Amino acid sequence: VLACFLTFLFPAMDPETVAAIADGWPPLVRRIFGDPLEGFATVTAWMNMQFFHIAYWVIFGGLLSILAARVVAGEIEHKTLDVLLSYPPSRGAILWSRALAIVLLAAGAMLPVVAGCAVGVLLTGERLTPVPLLAVVLNGMLLSLVCAGLTLAVSTVWPSQILAIAVSMAVFGVLFFSEALLVPLLPELAWASLFNPFHYYRSAEVLAGSVVPIGDLLFLAATGLALLVLAQAVFNRKD
Numbered sequence: 001v002l003a004c005f006l007t008f009l010f011p012a013m014d015p016e017t018v019a020a021i022a023d024g025w026p027p028l029v030r031r032i033f034g035d036p037l038e039g040f041a042t043v044t045a046w047m048n049m050q051f052f053h054i055a056y057w058v059i060f061g062g063l064l065s066i067l068a069a070r071v072v073a074g075e076i077e078h079k080t081l082d083v084l085l086s087y088p089p090s091r092g093a094i095l096w097s098r099a100l101a102i103v104l105l106a107a108g109a110m111l112p113v114v115a116g117c118a119v120g121v122l123l124t125g126e127r128l129t130p131v132p133l134l135a136v137v138l139n140g141m142l143l144s145l146v147c148a149g150l151t152l153a154v155s156t157v158w159p160s161q162i163l164a165i166a167v168s169m170a171v172f173g174v175l176f177f178s179e180a181l182l183v184p185l186l187p188e189l190a191w192a193s194l195f196n197p198f199h200y201y202r203s204a205e206v207l208a209g210s211v212v213p214i215g216d217l218l219f220l221a222a223t224g225l226a227l228l229v230l231a232q233a234v235f236n237r238k239d
Contacts, residue, residue, distance in 0.1 A: 006050040007120025013040045043126040044207040052203040064148035071098045073155035136206040142220035149227030156234040
């Protein structure tokens with residue numbers, strides 16, 4: 001519903017009006033939210049500004065982090081982990097089966113977002129391009145799964161749901177602002193972008209159809225998988 005509503009608000013302004021609005025946007029705001037010259041005139045750029053640039057990964061990153069924090073930390077806090085570990089499945093089987101459940105829930109959550117955006121575009125009368133829309137939704141979902149993997153890894157070290165979620169979301173906030181602000185201001189730090197998940201979430205380019213994010217998807221998937229392997233290694237050694 002949120003994706004549909006925000007897309008439906010597309011103003012479709014003429015270039016002169018957009019240029020007048022853009023003049024009042026400070027450079028810092030443009031770096032964070034995107035250039036209004038495109039956002040107010042093109043529906044794909046509008047969707048990026050309103051939903052995919054920040055709101056999408058914050059909403060789903062937070063949701064999947066909550067689910068990931070329950071895998072280990074939730075069991076410890078509710079004092080049910082000892083009972084769970086007394087059953088035949090190994091620690092690895094418990095962790096990976098629940099991680100798979102989170103992935104399936106994330107995949108299921110993609111469909112309403114795609115449908116909402118598609119309906120919003122159709123209501124505005126603009127042309128719908130389904131492939132870039134599917135690509136950016138998948139790109140953002142993998143980014144959110146990296147956040148969930150980080151939460152799970154943190155929760156195996158410090159078994160507190162609130163702490164694990166707070167740490168992972170704080171780290172992601174720092175990574176976002178680093179990619180959006182710090183690297184453009186200090187080009188000599190461009191090498192750091194190669195290790196930043198947000199460098200591989202180019203929502204504006206993907207929505208516009210100018211980027212085929214196969215490499216980005218593979219990097220984010222590999223990062224999420226590496227975090228799960230780390231979480232299992234810590235969980236296996238933990239008393």
